[in-house]
Amino acid sequence: MPRRADTIPPPAETRVSDAGLRVFIGYHMRRAMAALQADLADTLAPFGLRMIPFSVLVLIVDNPGLRPSQIAEALAIERSNLVSLIDGLAREGLVVRQPVAGDRRAHALSATARGAALCARARAAVAQHDARMSAGLDETTRTRLIGFLNRVENSDGRG
Amino acid sequence: MPRRADTIPPPAETRVSDAGLRVFIGYHMRRAMAALQADLADTLAPFGLRMIPFSVLVLIVDNPGLRPSQIAEALAIERSNLVSLIDGLAREGLVVRQPVAGDRRAHALSATARGAALCARARAAVAQHDARMSAGLDETTRTRLIGFLNRVENSDGRG
DNA sequence: CCAAGGTAGTTATCGGTCATAACAGTCACA
DNA sequence: TGTGACTGTTATGACCGATAACTACCTTGG
Numbered sequence: 001m002p003r004r005a006d007t008i009p010p011p012a013e014t015r016v017s018d019a020g021l022r023v024f025i026g027y028h029m030r031r032a033m034a035a036l037q038a039d040l041a042d043t044l045a046p047f048g049l050r051m052i053p054f055s056v057l058v059l060i061v062d063n064p065g066l067r068p069s070q071i072a073e074a075l076a077i078e079r080s081n082l083v084s085l086i087d088g089l090a091r092e093g094l095v096v097r098q099p100v101a102g103d104r105r106a107h108a109l110s111a112t113a114r115g116a117a118l119c120a121r122a123r124a125a126v127a128q129h130d131a132r133m134s135a136g137l138d139e140t141t142r143t144r145l146i147g148f149l150n151r152v153e154n155s156d157g158r159g
Numbered sequence: 160m161p162r163r164a165d166t167i168p169p170p171a172e173t174r175v176s177d178a179g180l181r182v183f184i185g186y187h188m189r190r191a192m193a194a195l196q197a198d199l200a201d202t203l204a205p206f207g208l209r210m211i212p213f214s215v216l217v218l219i220v221d222n223p224g225l226r227p228s229q230i231a232e233a234l235a236i237e238r239s240n241l242v243s244l245i246d247g248l249a250r251e252g253l254v255v256r257q258p259v260a261g262d263r264r265a266h267a268l269s270a271t272a273r274g275a276a277l278c279a280r281a282r283a284a285v286a287q288h289d290a291r292m293s294a295g296l297d298e299t300t301r302t303r304l305i306g307f308l309n310r311v312e313n314s315d316g317r318g
Numbered sequence: 319c320c321a322a323g324g325t326a327g328t329t330a331t332c333g334g335t336c337a338t339a340a341c342a343g344t345c346a347c348a
Numbered sequence: 349t350g351t352g353a354c355t356g357t358t359a360t361g362a363c364c365g366a367t368a369a370c371t372a373c374c375t376t377g378g
Binding site for chain 1: 363364365366367368372373374
């Protein structure tokens, strides 16, 4: 028998269940990643950095003379999205673009002293953040976890 | 000794190293998550769904009469972002909003027959996708991995 | 040498995700 | 009764990611 109009009786204290999604590892990964990213954002905020710019800065510091297209390939980012990213780092005086001797198209990226210093401090903070996140993870489990993540990462396209 | 102008010598076949980022579990998670999300997007595309709308649909199917604010809380999404999400599902005829008897503010969400059917098929496809992603993951490692992900997820704010 | 095709960086633009602020209608309760 | 809280909603903006097209430049084959 239809209730008056199309109203629905109030749910009797029903607790919402996401069990149908919890069966998927991807769901757990997504939730964990969201929490991790929020924590990382808080960690990097004092340095005026966000996740991606931090990654780019580390790459430049660790690989002086790097070119944008190489960063794009390493981080799986489109080249076009790198320009504003590098613009931002350059605006802050953290990195500089220099011409390359043999190729007038390319830009060699390197960190300034200020960029290197900031990167070192941010790197230490992120290391603490990462250790906090993976606290209570014994070495073998950690290794196995990274192995799993690498396998997922490299299952390009189809499996 | 400064080189002519400010040019930089071409890098001698330098391979770019992201070792400075590989030390972080978060970096591996981010890369794995990106690959997983791309694969999941391909999996859901035939059903006209993306990751978030799929999650919302599953929640509605599994919890008939659910209200938007409950979905927001369950999925850690802002309420305001749910409206266009539900609009989309409703436009496709997958879910309907019905008034709730006792509370004229609330909307009870439930799936249509079409929505339930689509959800079942999409759920099966996602199950295959998830199994593919976690292939070669024995049960104890899988359990331990999920435990780790849950710990990360629940390390709200600071640790 | 020179024309054709590829590469590096850039611009413009779009879609998707997420957050915030503000608002109207409604409910609950002192 | 009226104050405060809650629901769904609108509008808006930041960030991330992808695509297409352009300029400047390099490289290669004829």
